[in-house]
Amino acid sequence: MPDKFYLTTPIYYVNARPHIGHAYTTIVADAIARRQRSLGVDTWFLTGTDEHGQKIERSAEAAGCTPQQFADRVSQEFKNLWDRMGLTCDDFIRTTEPRHILAVQNFITLLRDRGFIYKGSYTGQYCVFDELYVEAPPGAPCPDCGRPTETVSEENYFFKLSAFERRLLEFYDEHPDFIRPESRRNEVISFVKGGLRDLSVSRTSFNWGIPIPGDEKHVVYVWLDALANYITALGWSSADDSKYKTFWPADLHLVGKEIIRFHCVYWPAFLMAAGLPLPKSVHAHGWLLFEESKMSKSRGNIVRAETILEGFGALKPDLPKAEQDLFGADALRYFLLREIAFGQDGNFSFDALVQRYNADLANGYGNLVSRTLSMIGRYFDGLVPYPASSGSVVQSHSFAVELPRTISTFAASFDALDFSRALETAWAAVAAVDGYLTANAPWKQPEGVSDEQQQALRADILYTAAEAIRIITALVYPVIPNAAAQVWSQLGLGDIRKADLKNLQWRGLKPGTKLGELSPLFPRADKETITRMSELEQKNAPAPAATPEPETAEPSPAHTSKLKSAIEGLAVAMAESTNETAAVAAFEGAIAETVRETIGGRKDQAPSAPVAALQPTPSGPEDATNLPGTRILPPAPATGTVAAPAGPAAPTLPEGKISIDDFSKVELRVGQIKVAERVPKADKLLRLEVDLGTETRQILAGIAEAYAPESLIGRKVVIVANLAPRKLRGLESNGMIVAASLEGGRPVLAGFLEDVPVGARLK
Ligand code: ME8
Numbered sequence: 001m002p003d004k005f006y007l008t009t010p011i012y013y014v015n016a017r018p019h020i021g022h023a024y025t026t027i028v029a030d031a032i033a034r035r036q037r038s039l040g041v042d043t044w045f046l047t048g049t050d051e052h053g054q055k056i057e058r059s060a061e062a063a064g065c066t067p068q069q070f071a072d073r074v075s076q077e078f079k080n081l082w083d084r085m086g087l088t089c090d091d092f093i094r095t096t097e098p099r100h101i102l103a104v105q106n107f108i109t110l111l112r113d114r115g116f117i118y119k120g121s122y123t124g125q126y127c128v129f130d131e132l133y134v135e136a137p138p139g140a141p142c143p144d145c146g147r148p149t150e151t152v153s154e155e156n157y158f159f160k161l162s163a164f165e166r167r168l169l170e171f172y173d174e175h176p177d178f179i180r181p182e183s184r185r186n187e188v189i190s191f192v193k194g195g196l197r198d199l200s201v202s203r204t205s206f207n208w209g210i211p212i213p214g215d216e217k218h219v220v221y222v223w224l225d226a227l228a229n230y231i232t233a234l235g236w237s238s239a240d241d242s243k244y245k246t247f248w249p250a251d252l253h254l255v256g257k258e259i260i261r262f263h264c265v266y267w268p269a270f271l272m273a274a275g276l277p278l279p280k281s282v283h284a285h286g287w288l289l290f291e292e293s294k295m296s297k298s299r300g301n302i303v304r305a306e307t308i309l310e311g312f313g314a315l316k317p318d319l320p321k322a323e324q325d326l327f328g329a330d331a332l333r334y335f336l337l338r339e340i341a342f343g344q345d346g347n348f349s350f351d352a353l354v355q356r357y358n359a360d361l362a363n364g365y366g367n368l369v370s371r372t373l374s375m376i377g378r379y380f381d382g383l384v385p386y387p388a389s390s391g392s393v394v395q396s397h398s399f400a401v402e403l404p405r406t407i408s409t410f411a412a413s414f415d416a417l418d419f420s421r422a423l424e425t426a427w428a429a430v431a432a433v434d435g436y437l438t439a440n441a442p443w444k445q446p447e448g449v450s451d452e453q454q455q456a457l458r459a460d461i462l463y464t465a466a467e468a469i470r471i472i473t474a475l476v477y478p479v480i481p482n483a484a485a486q487v488w489s490q491l492g493l494g495d496i497r498k499a500d501l502k503n504l505q506w507r508g509l510k511p512g513t514k515l516g517e518l519s520p521l522f523p524r525a526d527k528e529t530i531t532r533m534s535e536l537e538q539k540n541a542p543a544p545a546a547t548p549e550p551e552t553a554e555p556s557p558a559h560t561s562k563l564k565s566a567i568e569g570l571a572v573a574m575a576e577s578t579n580e581t582a583a584v585a586a587f588e589g590a591i592a593e594t595v596r597e598t599i600g601g602r603k604d605q606a607p608s609a610p611v612a613a614l615q616p617t618p619s620g621p622e623d624a625t626n627l628p629g630t631r632i633l634p635p636a637p638a639t640g641t642v643a644a645p646a647g648p649a650a651p652t653l654p655e656g657k658i659s660i661d662d663f664s665k666v667e668l669r670v671g672q673i674k675v676a677e678r679v680p681k682a683d684k685l686l687r688l689e690v691d692l693g694t695e696t697r698q699i700l701a702g703i704a705e706a707y708a709p710e711s712l713i714g715r716k717v718v719i720v721a722n723l724a725p726r727k728l729r730g731l732e733s734n735g736m737i738v739a740a741s742l743e744g745g746r747p748v749l750a751g752f753l754e755d756v757p758v759g760a761r762l763k
Helices: 020-038 054-063 067-084 098-113 161-174 182-193 222-227 242-247 257-274 305-313 321-339 350-380 392-396 398-415 419-440 451-476 481-490 527-540 557-576 580-600 660-664
Strands: 004-013 042-050 091-094 117-127 132-134 150-159 215-220 252-256 282-285 288-290 668-678 686-691 696-701 716-720 726-728 731-733 739-741 747-749
Touching: 004 020, 004 242, 020 042, 020 067, 020 252, 020 282, 020 288, 020 305, 020 321, 042 067, 042 222, 042 242, 054 067, 067 091, 067 305, 067 321, 091 098, 098 117, 098 222, 098 257, 150 215, 150 257, 161 182, 161 257, 182 257, 215 222, 222 257, 252 257, 257 282, 305 321, 305 350, 305 527, 321 350, 321 419, 321 481, 350 419, 350 451, 350 481, 350 527, 398 419, 398 451, 419 451, 451 481, 696 731
Parallel strands: 004 042, 004 252, 042 091, 252 282
Antiparallel strands: 117 132, 117 150, 668 686, 668 716, 686 696, 726 731, 739 747
């Protein structure tokens, strides 16, 4: 175990206000930092904002303020949000701070003195969005992001990147863990093998940057400026460089996958040139997608973390605002770490967030804590009971035996940044303890058992459950720190931040400990919560806070010129038949951005908010002949063609086919059967109560001849959730269970081979 741990997030551009994509990286970093600290490791967690460059200069100009005023405002928004969410960054660096500026100038001087920077001239295509020179003919769009590029001709300082090709490849070879995950490592290695050209590291076409010492009309290339933050924030080259001496090299740079090249090629080359040690590892995660595409300001499909804090905060109306925020932050943290396989892209939706919250936090962990501790309150006056002196009962429960393995699997998965797996392991333990309580029913007194015997048995059972909760809580503290802290104090263990969570030994919970005050942890969320968040997002969608709304409906000169160059790019690409896709994307992007700028700024014409997927879809046609439990899909329209909706003519479909839009009208969801019973005087019908994550439905299914009611309890099934209700035998049926219909009409319920969360949508 290392005795120090330094981890960083990217420093975020201040041209856009924070959204949950930025929160994602920062939350992950916070969870790692908390775990390291809880293991007693001296930890330093850095985040901050990237405030120089042409992109910021232009955004400020559009906002009618100076770049510094602009950066001050947006940087503060990032800081405030991290505070609201209780993120435990040890430092927040801003690239406009003197401590950074001076150190970057020292860094440039060092590179120049060591012979790795020289002056030359350069003409090429520059992508302002990526802040990067790209290989593209004049007028062509950026091959990376598809946006228009600008022809820039400058006398520049160059960094001798080409001198590092071989050394970098050797370094990757010797340090197989430097770039994670493996797929990114391969991507970087093939990029470097493709050949490295010297890199222009200064600009003269704008001023908003750090002047090159001794040649002040040049400003430092924004990526060199930004990457250096990882050492300037530690006081490198300053009078007090103690932090640098303690923490450098970084143990982990966490980044999104789109900036891996900057971190794994340029940054190590700069450090090699400066003669400084290289970071130990760069880990690139995937993107949060919303409505299937990367959440980003320019696409206008962002979700703000504040929306989730407020949406969930409303479930605890009696708490002070700051505590509501921390509660909402836990819900978001758990969702992001559990739901998304770290390293891969993942979809975000309010629906999925609420389902996961209800299933794992409200019904799972929260419910387990509350039933265990309230029974200790009821039967043992709120004192942790003494288990049987031999401890044999306690030790023999399989999950108690399993817990050391839970601890080691959790640790190994978490430390390999496989958060989803780690949490899955912890929640398997939650389910095991829950099942144990239900099986042993400490609230019941079996016949023939004396009060005394029953109390001794209860002591064993409740001690065992409470001790398991203590261990699970210690494990999951980095992920849901606020809830875990509450559970810790409800267990009578005081402040979790001061606890030693390193050595989790079974029976660490002292019998006789007085429980703290009990209060509900995770009230159930419902459709209201989803609607509230969708509405909040809708209300906030039109105006990127960083950019005040334009007064007029005219596109700005910047957009007119972007549009123009996109059109030119499209023309060139079409004429030469090269890179048409990117050109079309750039063209569409420029149009969309211009439309957003001209009408998006006006509240009365707000562009549609990113909630469409969450609106209830219209009900599909009711099929009167459709016996419950016998169809996979509703029937295709009898005509074989689909009526064109109002508006532009819809394409005619081949006979017997439905369009994807038709299919998406059917809302198929995973449900879990909670109650199943026969309907009197109906041989085929069962009455089911099915949990859909956000609500419980009564559904009547014609499956009684194939399934005994008790065999269905707990089973996960597929439900057509938006079927109009109908009455059968005087009972309302709200939905339909999907089943294959075999010969003779025997139904076989559809199900899954892998575990799926209740409420998940099938599409
Ligand atoms: O690139 N999904 O800043 P940036 C997941 N200033 N993560 C996302 C995301 C999404 N949809 N959107 C943003 C910069 N991120 C530079 C970095 S570092 C020396 C300079 C996260 O504001 C993710 O970590 O564009 C991504 O790499 C970062 O924000 C990009 O932030």
